[in-house]
Amino acid sequence: MKHQNYRVFTGVRRASGLATGLIIAFALIQPAWARQTQAGDAPAAPATALSGYMEFHLNKLERRDGTLDFHRFVLLVTHEFNPRLRFVSEIEIEHAVVAGLEEGGELEIEQAYLDFLINRAFNVRAGMLLVPMGIINERHEPPVFYGVERPLVDTVIIPTTWFDIGAGVHGEVGRGWRYRVYVMAPLNAAEFDAEEGVREGQQHGSEANVGRVALTGRLEYVGLRGLTVGAGFWSGRSGFEFRPRFDVPVTVLEADVRYTRDRLELRGQFAQVSIDNAALVNDTMTLRTGVNPNIARTLRGAYGEVGYRVISGARMGDVGLFTRYENVDTQRRMPDGYLPLKAFDRDQWVIGATYWPDPDVAVKLDYIVARNKSEVVPAPNSFNVGLGWWF
Amino acid sequence: MTRRLAAGVVGAALAVGSIGSGRPEGRPLHAEISVQVGGEQVVDVTAERFSFTPSEIRVKAGTRLQIRLSSEDTDHGFRIPGTDIDVRIPKRNRGTKIVAFEAAKPGRYTFQCSHVCGAGHSFMRGEIVVTE
Numbered sequence: 001m002k003h004q005n006y007r008v009f010t011g012v013r014r015a016s017g018l019a020t021g022l023i024i025a026f027a028l029i030q031p032a033w034a035r036q037t038q039a040g041d042a043p044a045a046p047a048t049a050l051s052g053y054m055e056f057h058l059n060k061l062e063r064r065d066g067t068l069d070f071h072r073f074v075l076l077v078t079h080e081f082n083p084r085l086r087f088v089s090e091i092e093i094e095h096a097v098v099a100g101l102e103e104g105g106e107l108e109i110e111q112a113y114l115d116f117l118i119n120r121a122f123n124v125r126a127g128m129l130l131v132p133m134g135i136i137n138e139r140h141e142p143p144v145f146y147g148v149e150r151p152l153v154d155t156v157i158i159p160t161t162w163f164d165i166g167a168g169v170h171g172e173v174g175r176g177w178r179y180r181v182y183v184m185a186p187l188n189a190a191e192f193d194a195e196e197g198v199r200e201g202q203q204h205g206s207e208a209n210v211g212r213v214a215l216t217g218r219l220e221y222v223g224l225r226g227l228t229v230g231a232g233f234w235s236g237r238s239g240f241e242f243r244p245r246f247d248v249p250v251t252v253l254e255a256d257v258r259y260t261r262d263r264l265e266l267r268g269q270f271a272q273v274s275i276d277n278a279a280l281v282n283d284t285m286t287l288r289t290g291v292n293p294n295i296a297r298t299l300r301g302a303y304g305e306v307g308y309r310v311i312s313g314a315r316m317g318d319v320g321l322f323t324r325y326e327n328v329d330t331q332r333r334m335p336d337g338y339l340p341l342k343a344f345d346r347d348q349w350v351i352g353a354t355y356w357p358d359p360d361v362a363v364k365l366d367y368i369v370a371r372n373k374s375e376v377v378p379a380p381n382s383f384n385v386g387l388g389w390w391f
Numbered sequence: 392m393t394r395r396l397a398a399g400v401v402g403a404a405l406a407v408g409s410i411g412s413g414r415p416e417g418r419p420l421h422a423e424i425s426v427q428v429g430g431e432q433v434v435d436v437t438a439e440r441f442s443f444t445p446s447e448i449r450v451k452a453g454t455r456l457q458i459r460l461s462s463e464d465t466d467h468g469f470r471i472p473g474t475d476i477d478v479r480i481p482k483r484n485r486g487t488k489i490v491a492f493e494a495a496k497p498g499r500y501t502f503q504c505s506h507v508c509g510a511g512h513s514f515m516r517g518e519i520v521v522t523e
Contacts, residue, residue: 049507051507053509076507076509076510078507078512083470083472083503083505084472086513088512088513090510111510115513117503117513117516119499119501120499120501120516120517120518123513125513130510138441138510138511139440139441139509139510139511140510141440141465141509141510143464143465144440144464144509170514172446172514172516172517174447175445175446175447176442176444176445176446176447178442178514222442222444222446223444223445223446224444225437225444225445226444228442260439260463312484313484318483318484358482359462359464359465359482359483359484359485360465360482390465390509
């Protein structure tokens with residue numbers, strides 16, 4: 001093992017006096033602040049970096065042909081103007097081909113923001129941002145989670161990858177208390193549906209309506225080794241597309257915990273979406289399109305997961321086994337006059353394994369035993385194999 | 392067919408797991424994170440997407456601080472802006488990087504990850520608080 005030792009005897013400037021709560025104020029002071037940067041602040045690594053992650057999957061549903069899907073091809077381009085001013089971007093191609101229609105795949109700018117790193121407790125961020133919700137949305141590189149596909153809760157309750165345009169502040173105080181608070185473009189209730197809830201309501205920073213911005217935030221504690229406990233919220237008004245206009249207040253709440261001790265990893269998450277005036281949305285959309293979207297007023301999901309590395313630190317790499325139980329209901333509580341679609345009250349057991357030949361490469365397989373409450377619509381089990389990597 | 396195939400693969404994985412090796416290195420995951428050794432303060436810092444633990448290190452001015460850096464996942468960086476400290480932390484199970492730091496006067500010294508490690512890379516920051 002090679003050790004490098006460094007000694008530093010000079011004091012370092014303190015930036016805390018430059019903190020400001022306004023982006024405009026920050027922009028005004030930024031030139032003077034930048035001049036204070038010392039020669040030693042120059043990054044040793046290249047200022048512009050390319051990294052990314054990819055994953056492709058084999059999905060075999062019961063009684064159906066298997067599919068091979070290059071699910072995600074993501075490139076991160078980052079640039080460090082100086083150690084206190086960064087640009088971060090994440091460009092994603094989903095399902096390999098972008099053919100102009102959603103069915104053909106998606107090309108998305110998932111992140112593209114400037115980070116003004118003022119001090120540890122207070123920093124300013126603006127651009128295309130990830131909503132700070134749940135375990136997966138901000139931490140979704142394939143080698144860091146068990147399972148070929150992301151958890152169902154992180155798909156139809158928290159619509160990962162959930163991103164939109166906005167600005168806000170983030171920081172950390174004490175021994176591991178972190179916060180982020182952003183204002184962002186709201187969800188569009190005209191795109192909500194019964195199966196995937198608010199997922200299709202994201203505006204994705206594309207000429208996004210910001211007549212009434214949404215507020216989102218997260219508080220988490222990372223002060224104990226291996227433990228992350230967090231809770232997040234999102235609150236916005238999503239009825240801007242309806243004429244005559246009416247309010248559709250939407251609230252998303254979640255709480256999550258992740259604990260890693262040596263080979264063991266435990267995860268748990270709960271999330272709930274509340275949609276006010278869901279009946280009015282259903283009535284309006286039925287008049288507009290002729291199809292009732294049957295949107296619920298409450299959507300809820302939770303999961304618990306146990307993973308264990310049965311091989312760790314071997315020359316051949318690591319092997320982990322896991323199981324996860326999920327319960328998701330996107331028709332949890334319906335507005336008066338609407339009945340829930342029982343096919344969307346789902347639960348599933350996932351059991352599988354991950355092999356890491358390198359900490360940044362994951363070969364995954366799992367089997368999903370799926371159930372729903374419908375007596376008509378079946379919930380097929382599935383076998384999945386995935387290959388994902390980060391570089 | 393699908394169930395039989397899945398059961399076979401999971402069974403094989405379990406069989407491989409049962410002959411798995413032990414952890415080769417005594418990486419301190421939950422040991423004390425700060426010890427005093429002959430006037431030198433030794434701190435174990437773990438890097439993981441996207442945090443350092445501990446993220447706040449308190450020392451008295453003039454103390455020689457030895458920071459032992461290891462990763463729980465990918466490789467990370469450790470940089471203290473304004474100094475010449477900028478090292479690469481090796482990936483999980485691939486060793487520890489040691490950095491020595493001595494602060495002559497009280498102040499707050501921010502450290503941060505200097506190697507892009509994922510979507511939350513910018514959150515990876517911490518602070519050395521040097522007191523009188």
